[in-house]
Amino acid sequence: MKKKPAFLQRALCTLLLLSFVAVGALSGGTNTQAASLSQSTVYYDSDGVLYKVSGDGSQTTEVLLDFEGVDMVAAGSYLYYTQTPTSSTLLRVPNDGSSDAAETFATDVINYYADNGFIYYLDSKGNIYRANGDQAASSATKITEKADTDFPLLVVTKGRVYYNSLINGKTWVASKASNGTGSVQSLAKGAVEGPHFVNFTKNEIQLMVNTNPDERYYSTNAIVMYKANYNTGKGTAVNAKAKLDVNAVYSGGWSSNLYVYNNGISLDTDKEYNYTKGKAYALTTSGKTFLLHSKSVREVSSVGSDKVVIIDADKKAYAKTVTAAKVSKTTNLNLSNVTYILNQYMNDKAEVAYISGKNGLYAVSTELKVSKIAGEEWDAFHFRNDVPGIFYIHASDEYRLYYSAANGKGQKVLSDIFLDDILLITPN
16 A cells, blocks of 8 residues: 655654754754853844843843844854745844844855854855855855755764765765865765754764655655764665664654654554554664553653653653663553653753643653643743753734743743744853
8 A cells, every 4th residue: 555655744744843842953062061140141022023132031122123033043152044945045133133134144154053153054056165264255165065955854963974974976865074174984875864963962863764765655665874984984774784764763752862763653644644543652772662551642852861751642741761672661641632742952961851742841850750831821932952941922812932940949020021932042
């Protein structure tokens, strides 16, 4: 029997992840030292005006009066963004409110990324450029070429840029020194189809590679986990002889060093994942697999060093303690009708898992204590690794900006006006 087009669901999953909250999707890895609230800044949009406020609410500044933008990142003392999700013009504005208008930094841009004060961008010709975030656009230098623009991945971390490259007409995952020196390192044949399939760990980068990315209509056994040394970019296949089904992988996600996938899942008549089918398994970085949950999972994350947090097919939340590649304990978090999980790292440790749904916004600690941050009055939330707590829009209080500690305490109002969106959080 023919299967539904898998690519329709792949695109949907990635869009949901990116549109819900951007925590480093376009910017570099986590800091190594946590910032206090007074050392952080929240950028938000209100009725076409871009504002910034200190994380402790002590100072609010108008950054740009005539603002329209999405996917904002910070590099140096500038904010970079595009006007719409489909725009190919990369704009920038100083973050101190000193400019009356945004300037065009680059055109023909199909992806961009900020890391360590630099802005990187990929154009439609397959060239990747780098510039110091504080310098003029003319200072940008080409660091590599022949990127596969059909799979425009762009990730930069620990001094290397990772992307999908065309080598002899075939798609390969590749890396190169982020300053453009040295040669291109071929990592794996195939493509990483989005940032959702990249995992940053302390000692290595981990990637879920589709070894047959040109197949768009059938969910075949084509996914291989690779792990690569940060220094060299050289990759090692984890499950080369036991490739995973595309739909199984694309309906799952990372939890620390595990990748959780839904074995046996299928698409329904609306071309969306039918979570009533299948069971959740986990793949370790040593190539072992084990049953994680008796049903498929809609969302997966982690908290602490050994706990996988899931939302299953029934929209219920559980924590799975994993010991020696098996589930040693299952904890019911007693949350129902929930839909998303995202975790927050502090000093390279997953200290909090935020769970949200129609009825509320919650935080789960490493001890698996559940704290309620907001009821159904929350509208959107945003947080940043190494910036303590969470920022959200309070729909029942004129859509103003609120802050809460991860335990649900210390609630504080940070704006006098309504918000359209929380755009970015940065450590100062």
